[in-house]
Amino acid sequence: MENVVKFNFHGNELTVIEKDGNQFVAMKPIVEALGLHWSNQLQAIKDDSNLNSTMLLSSTVGADGKSREMVCLPLDKINGWLFTISPNQYSDERREKIKMYREECFNALYNYFHNVPAIPKDTLDQLEMAVKIARAERNRAESLQLINEEMQPKVKLLQDNLQSQELVTINKIAIDLNISAICLNRFLKENKICYKQGKTWLAFEYWRDLGLFKLDKLIQIVNNEPHTREHLKATQKGRLFILELYKTKELPKTTYRRLFETLPAIKQVNP
Secondary structure: OEEEEEEEEEEEEEEEEEEEEEEEEEHHHHHHHOOOOOHHHHHHHHOOOOHHHOOOOEEEOOOOOEEEEEEEEHHHHHHHHHHOOOHHHHHOOOHHHHHHHHHHHHHHHHHHHHHOOOOOOOHHHHHHHHHHHHHHHHHHHHHHHHHHHHHHHHHHHHEEEEOOOOOOOOOHHHOOOOOOOHHHHHHHOOOOOOEEEOOOEEOHHHHHHOEEEEEEEEEEEOOEEEEEEEEEEEEEEHHHHHHHHHHHOOEEEEEEEEHHHHHHHOOOOOO
């Protein structure tokens, strides 16, 4: 027994025949709703072996009392037929309508006949956007985790260096910079960080209260006699400060203290 169901889809009335628990969609109303030529599409269906083999001819009585034969395709073949039509062949509103039927027609019919609640397109768009945002946040979290894992050893090494009580000679810092100790001393002198008094290098008063330098005792043997003199060395904090200063040596002298105050790694450790 056949049951005829009228289905409104975006203002177009589609006809569905229910027979033996299956749904068959009348093709002419869809073709006309899309603004296509029925004779051309009927021939295309007949020429397609997959569609032709499942085609159903159903008779229905129209409003005028006359019997008419309808060409129908099973519901699950509708998308297959829709995707034989290229929207790019059309430059008018038919293009957008074909795309819309491709995206929504089968789902709307299937949901209707299988009692699946319809989800509004706006809701689907919101869900799709939420999924994209969630994926982006997950990727960002994974990237941050990788960066954190890479940075942890470097941060620990920096903290260990800053907390170390070991003093460093200017010569050792110069080696780190791949320059000579004479060159580095000249740089420190020209920029009013250190100066030489007699044979001893000293820090300018401006920098003495910042824990960058310490005077270390150096014992030398002269004429078989021990002699003690003071030797300027940098703390680990001072070493990092000098390295950063040399990298930014084009800055004016007046910005050096500001640079020191903004170096987070150095700033966090008290002198």
